[in-house]
Amino acid sequence: MSETSDEFEHRRYDFTSVNKADYDYVGSDSEEDFSKYLLDRMRQLESRNNLLKEQCDQIESEKRFVESQKLKYEREVRRLQAEIDRLKTVPLVVATIMDVISEEKVLVRSSTGPQFMVNVSQYLNEDSLVPGVKVALNQQTLAIVEVIPTTEDPDVSAMEVLESQDVNYEDIGGLEPQIQELIESVELPLTKPESFERIGITPPKGVLLYGEPGTGKTMLAKAVAHRTDATFIRVVGSELIQKYIGDGAKLVREMFDMARKKSPSIVFIDELDAIASRRLNDTNGADREVQRTLMQLLAEMDGFDNRGDIRIIAATNRLDVLDPAILRPGRFDRIVNVPMPDAEARENIFRIHTRFMSVADDIDYKKLAKLTESASGADLNAIAMEAGMLAVRFDKDSVSMAEFLESVQKVMSKTENKKEVLPEGMFI
Ligand SMILES: Nc1ncnc2c1ncn2[C@@H]1O[C@H](COP(=O)(O)OP(=O)(O)OP(=O)(O)O)[C@@H](O)[C@H]1O
Structure with missing residues (x-):
């Protein structure tokens, strides 16, 4: 009243x-x-x-x-x-691998019919290039730029199911304590379950990573999957709600069925807040749908054994809006903050992202780290890519500090603008 x-x-x-x-x-x-x-x-x-x-x-x-x-x-x-x-x-051309001639040359049949002998991007995992696999080709050079992931079950298209990963812990700049935390709570329970049994402790079922966008949460999850040879099953909370209206709960169930079938596996739930936000009692239809999806997730988490070979990692940008039910013991009982990179981490990330680039001797990584104080790992990756693009545009043999400085300015001004329009404490 x-x-x-x-x-x-x-x-x-x-x-x-x-x-x-x-x-x-x-x-x-x-x-x-x-x-x-x-x-x-x-x-x-x-x-x-x-x-x-x-x-x-x-x-x-x-x-x-x-x-x-x-x-x-x-x-x-x-x-x-x-x-x-x-x-x-620009659209990519879809093709199917017919034969692998050498590490760099592959015979493909394009979706329009003709066959081509094409080059392979050095960034692709060569083990994934086998006859029958679908790939995407650059429209002009016809080089293979991407392997199109295949899902085991076409109905379960909401999830990304990757049998092998190419992200290593060494590809991640900074985040050493976070990597250590994941080794203890996800890697060791999968690779050395007997150690936990011997000591008589049960490993955590789920680990929740939280932090600003582009800080490496997905990379961390992929790197653990790589180390453990586990199947990586990724689902994005907001897609579950927006694209599969009415089917969110069913998809969660299917995802866990798939995880059991393909174990050892790591289930990675990105944007957990989209399905696990705290809400009012008098919810509308859409919110009830979200609620059902969350209930199914909680039921699945409660229903499987901690000592089994399925681990759950979730990621969110907003820890503060999560329903406390999700954080109860036996669910996400490890919460790991993934911070923005400090100067040392930024320097490392720059080095990682320029490893395969032809860079000039004048690159001052310390200075670049200093100039990018509010940048995330994803921003630093964008800076390195942009600098490379500038060098290509000017037909240079290597990327020099001048291109880096120009690209820092470009990317950082975009980042600053984005932050200005968001209220304090809110990141998307
Ligand atoms: N610590 C890092 N070291 C190296 N590269 C990084 C790091 N953090 C982010 N990156 C780069 O940024 C890209 C995006 O990172 P990632 O997807 O892991 O971020 P995220 O935290 O999961 O973001 P989001 O919250 O938006 O899903 C990576 O592919 C990588 O190129």
Whole structure:
């Protein structure tokens, strides 16, 4: 029940104006009656105070709901932006590998019919290039630039299922404590379960990685999958909700079935907040759908054995909006912060992303790290790529510091702009 501000002002005035003289004015003279009057007044104010507390709780809870809605729309904007960027890129030609002639030369049949002998990008894992695999070719040079992942079950297309990974711990700059944490809570339970049995402790079922976008959370999960030779099953929370309306819970069930079938496996749930945000009781249809998906996830997590060979890693940018149920013991009982890189980590990340580039001797990595204080790992990768593109544009033999400085300016101004439009503490 709400009260207008005029009514409230009036009550306030009522209270502050109570004194003996006023009471005399209303016609009584007894001290006892005056005390009784004050007692009544105090009770009234207490009950009003309780009412206001309830209203405050209600507003708090509405605020949380609005925050999670805001997050949802921001994610939608980001998704649409990525979609626009994707639509602007030049299309790739799809082809199937017919024969592997050498490490660099492969015979393919394009989807339009003709066969070509093509080159292979050095960044591709050569083990994944086998006859029958679908690949994407650059439209002009016809070089293989991407291996198209195949999912075991075409119905389960919401998930990315990768049998082998090419990310190593060495590819990750900084994050040593986080890597150590994942070794203990995910790698060792898969590779040395007997050590845990001997000591008599049960490893955590799930590990939750949280931190700003582009700080390497997905890389960490992929690197653990690589080290353990586990199947990597990735699902994105927001896609589960937006693309598979009505099927979110079913997909969660299928994902765990797939994880059991292909074990050892690592289930990676990206953007966990999209399915596990705290919400109000009177939810609408869409929110009930999210709730069902979350319930299924909790049921699956509760239903499997800690000592088994399935591990769950989830990632979120917003730890604060998560439903506390998800963080209860036996679910995500390890929470790992993945921070933005410090100067040393930034220097390392630059070195990692320029490893295979032809760079000039004048590159001052320390200076680059200093100039990119608010950059994430993904921004640093973008800077290195952009510098490489500049060198190609100017037909240079190697990338020099001048290209790096120009690309730092370009990428950092974009990053700063993005941060300016977001309120404090909110990252998408
Ligand atoms: N610590 C790092 N070391 C090396 N490269 C990094 C690091 N962090 C991010 N990157 C680069 O940024 C890219 C994106 O990183 P990743 O997808 O792991 O971030 P994320 O934290 O999962 O982001 P999001 O929250 O947006 O999903 C990586 O492919 C990599 O090129």
